Amino acid sequence: MRGSRVTIKDIARELSISPSTVSRALKDHPDISAQTKIAVNELARKLQYEPNAIALSLKNSFSKTLGLIIPEIVHYFFSSVISGIEDVAYDAGFNVIICQSNESYEREVKNLHTLVSGRVDGLLVSVSKETTNFDHFKHVVDTGIPIVFYDRVCNEILTDRVIVDDADGAFKAVDHLASVGCKKIVHYAASQHLMIGRNRAMGYREAMRKNNLPFTEEMIIRCDSFDCAKKMTENLLKEKNPPDGIFAVNDLTAIGAMLAIKEAGLDIPNDIAVVGFSNGNYATMTQPSLTTVEQHGYDIGKIAINLLLDRLRADHEYEAITRMIRTDLVVRESTKRQLKIDQATSSPGLSGMKQV
Amino acid sequence: MRGSRVTIKDIARELSISPSTVSRALKDHPDISAQTKIAVNELARKLQYEPNAIALSLKNSFSKTLGLIIPEIVHYFFSSVISGIEDVAYDAGFNVIICQSNESYEREVKNLHTLVSGRVDGLLVSVSKETTNFDHFKHVVDTGIPIVFYDRVCNEILTDRVIVDDADGAFKAVDHLASVGCKKIVHYAASQHLMIGRNRAMGYREAMRKNNLPFTEEMIIRCDSFDCAKKMTENLLKEKNPPDGIFAVNDLTAIGAMLAIKEAGLDIPNDIAVVGFSNGNYATMTQPSLTTVEQHGYDIGKIAINLLLDRLRADHEYEAITRMIRTDLVVRESTKRQLKIDQATSSPGLSGMKQV
DNA sequence: CTGAAAGCGCTAACAG
DNA sequence: CTGTTAGCGCTTTCAG
16 A cells, blocks of 8 residues: 555556656646546546656756755744745745754754755755864855855855844844943853854944943853853852843843842842843743844745745856844843933833833 | 766766666675775765765655654744654654644645655644644545654544643643642633643643532633733732632743733732643743643654654554653742641741742 | 657666 | 666657
8 A cells, every 4th residue: 555656657547548648738738638638637636646746856856845954943043034934935836854953063964965865956054053164065065056054154155145133233232231221231142153152242342332331351251041141140149249231142041140130139120131132932921021132033034045046046156145134122121221310201101110 | 067966877987887886886785896896986975976865765665754744843842842753763864854834724735745745755743723624634644654643633543643641731730739729720721622722621620620629611711822821810810819820721821820920919829829831941931930741742752753663664554553641740939839837847948939 | 639758866677 | 796777757859
């Protein structure tokens, strides 16, 4: 029983016509008579004929399939990217094969091979944290399979890419902290060997400078997880001169910091204001809700796949395109400080932290 | 340049030998001389030959590819299922194509067609919320492609399946609420036309009965989202006799309830204790942290794909297997009530809600 | 209007 | 030890 799938030959035999006629009838070729078409289509439906996409790929040398390499699906940002990609792919009649690298270089290489030997027409890639050697991607690009990098890009290869304006996002976040009166803002940063970490730290520095806030490099603290943030914040709060603002490189880190602050009996945002990065779905579920930077994952996915589709449809080579995606600060309660009395001119009805 | 991928023929031509010899040399066939093997392998590496998986699939009539249909990747539970599936698939040399149905019946049908015509060897499916007609799955099973349903299963077709013991999980949750002294426990329930909703509600009823807690069907409230829970809880708290325990059908709903309770100035767990379901990553990030039911998504994924692989490897038919996966209650702060004085005999060092 | 034949890349009998 | 041939399912010239 297994594998007993109906082929064009079966239909041909049943109808005592040739496979080529069946093929043509199925795709409504003008040469074929109306009756034959009807007969073929009816039988096809009856036998539940499904065209064999594999045979088609082999014949056409394109598979209408795109490969997607993603570090970790669990992250809200990445799942939104996937959704953006899928929605467009779906409409364009493309199939998407998703592979997780799990932030492992070895697995990324393996994924890439699987996809390439599966003859995907193109690739969408966000590189793993571990990856420092990009030869595997170079080889693929050399064979003519287009790659679009998104979010975590590879600068050593000239390809289309979609990047988040991390520096600007970080700048906005820190500038906002300054604007609500924070004087000593620390940054919980990601590893500085990744662009993301570097760019966000850069935005932090710029905003500090612009607001004439004194800072040292020690105020950029390597800490990018919930647990780390919790411990780190507990320690910071014990020091003589704790910060009054924290800009965390991602939401989970921000939430870890918030927990520690609340457990120390301090008030957010009035004692310490907190900003995250990503606008994951938990940002509205914390108390206070979290001010954070929206990265537009869904749009990034859409833009990335559109770049790829353009490249596939193009009949000539053209220069690599880089699209920088704007970020937006989403202000919530974790930075809505009660205005100091002498500044409080507007918003009479606001009772502290009740609005969202 | 595009599609200029190296084939076995290219290697054969270059070396002036036949394609079959190349094929054999590449797979280390004993018939081939050592020199030929070396020459072939060297050239293959040099030209970066990648076997064409598509051609192989066509020849072998299996693709070493599995199809996965998942309602929505964003959910923590489903991403853990994916990880479980991928880890096993990876080791077994199988590729996984993931499709999201986005809880839409239409999309589920389309996904299924894509996967089937892409000649996947087997399918792992969790049905969409919308789906009430299962003919599309029946057809696929009829053609001999095995399906394993997980979590949201289809009872109309006899296939392998992996289900969560929702009723028991719910029972444990509510029984626990009763054991910490809750007397009026309400249940925020999912739609009762889904098994999940029904089973969890059933577990609730059973636990109420077992603990001799009076309840009416009005205490099972249709409410399964963060926003709904927030509003619903606000309303409940205004009533004369509010609940002292809430069992929510999922974590987000529980968190919505918690927010409303905290905003009303009440204490969790002492005024109202809350339990969720899923043990998503935010359960530890709320304040208080959330007691919830662990569903073991990763294990479910592993078990599901193992059932599928067994089925694929089997040389004979065998009866459909159903695996029921145990759930575990994870007790955190949202139910750690301060013991009443006359009961407080043990745990001297505990200061209320500090442990996790 | 329809059929025969070749070929996409690879493998596996079957011959040498 | 190596080559020839046929065929997986489908399309597409080229011939009728």
